[in-house]
Amino acid sequence: MPDLAIQTQGLRKEFRTRRGTRVAVSDLDLAVPAGGVHGFLGPNGSGKTTTIRMLLGLARPTRGTMRLLGEPVPDRLPAVIDRVGAVVESPKFSPNLTGRQNLLLLSRSIGVPDARVDAAVETVGLSGRDRDRYKAYSLGMKQRLAIAATLLKEPDLLILDEPTNGLDPAGIREIRETIRGLGAAGVTVLLSSHILAEVQQVCTSATIVGHGRLLATGTVEDLLGGSTAYRLVVPDLPAASAALSAAGVPVTEQDGALRVETGDPAAVTRLLAARDLWLTELTPVRADLESFFLQLTEADGEDAA
Numbered sequence: 056m057p058d059l060a061i062q063t064q065g066l067r068k069e070f071r072t073r074r075g076t077r078v079a080v081s082d083l084d085l086a087v088p089a090g091g092v093h094g095f096l097g098p099n100g101s102g103k104t105t106t107i108r109m110l111l112g113l114a115r116p117t118r119g120t121m122r123l124l125g126e127p128v129p130d131r132l133p134a135v136i137d138r139v140g141a142v143v144e145s146p147k148f149s150p151n152l153t154g155r156q157n158l159l160l161l162s163r164s165i166g167v168p169d170a171r172v173d174a175a176v177e178t179v180g181l182s183g184r185d186r187d188r189y190k191a192y193s194l195g196m197k198q199r200l201a202i203a204a205t206l207l208k209e210p211d212l213l214i215l216d217e218p219t220n221g222l223d224p225a226g227i228r229e230i231r232e233t234i235r236g237l238g239a240a241g242v243t244v245l246l247s248s249h250i251l252a253e254v255q256q257v258c259t260s261a262t263i264v265g266h267g268r269l270l271a272t273g274t275v276e277d278l279l280g281g282s283t284a285y286r287l288v289v290p291d292l293p294a295a296s297a298a299l300s301a302a303g304v305p306v307t308e309q310d311g312a313l314r315v316e317t318g319d320p321a322a323v324t325r326l327l328a329a330r331d332l333w334l335t336e337l338t339p340v341r342a343d344l345e346s347f348f349l350q351l352t353e354a355d356g357e358d359a360a
């Protein structure tokens with residue numbers, strides 16, 4: 056397999072609307088390494104679905120180039136599509152058939168051996184429930200059946216667009232386990248999501264987008280590495296906040312405390328003490344993708360405004 060499972064260069068999609076042109080994807084250079092689970096993270100409306108639809112030949116780019124598993128698409132899509140599985144919208148299953156019967160119908164229609172149904176059912180953790188009727192499935196089970204359906208082709212690359220949308224916490228955990236298992240089994244997964252915790256828990260690498268543009272990309276560790284935040288409590292929050300801002304230290308006020316970005320907490324305590332502002336609490340905030348993501352997308356929102 057090539058080093059990159061998905062690659063786009065200068066990918067752009069404009070939609071004509073009654074109010075003019077809407078840019079859904081703006082000159083996006085996406086590079087998804089082969090192997091592992093890659094998060095495609097962005098707020099609602101940031102262009103994730105549009106990008107995925109273009110990759111799968113369901114929408115035509117305004118300009119730019121795309122490769123799936125090394126092959127230029129859409130030109131060579133027929134040559135790679137059998138190696139790519141995707142759940143973009145809810146697939147149509149027959150409600151009165153069991154999950155297994157639905158998969159068997161599908162496996163026969165695409166001409167793969169029935170034995171793959173067992174493997175797919177096992178991989179998504181539906182063994183034991185595969186002989187229940189589809190209409191009796193929970194949303195999470197329906198979503199897992201949709202993933203099982205894509206596995207019948209034994210794809211090298213799986214593209215999942217917001218697979219946990221609408222699921223309850225138990226359903227979300229099931230899908231998360233399924234995706235982890237797929238990654239461990241060597242399938243490259245592109246997981247589109249607007250949920251940070253999901254990407255942080257499941258993905259090895261991620262690309263963050265906002266307003267159709269790439270904001271950051273890298274391993275989840277690298278993306279988290281740059282952020283060092285502390286929670287500060289001082290009796291006079293406004294005075295402390297003003298002093299830190301004046302000294303050029305990024306600071307925000309939340310929940311009766313200050314959140315400060317700094318690589319040198321001792322300098323912050325010195326600075327405040329010099330102004331007779333005494334800390335009652337200084338706690339490192341565990342770096343997480345959520346704060347990083349909010350910083351990025353808030354800055355992006357200001358740029359775009």
Ligand SMILES: Nc1ncnc2c1ncn2[C@@H]1O[C@H](COP(=O)(O)OP(=O)(O)OP(=O)(O)O)[C@@H](O)[C@H]1O
Pocket residue numbers: 070071072077078079097098099100101102103104105106217249
């Ligand atoms: N067919 C269309 N015509 C006009 N505008 C569209 C069309 N499809 C998408 N858009 C717009 O393009 C932008 C990106 O939408 P897209 O669905 O790709 O985002 P997303 O990141 O997948 O968001 P979500 O998580 O809400 O699905 C949005 O502003 C959306 O309204």
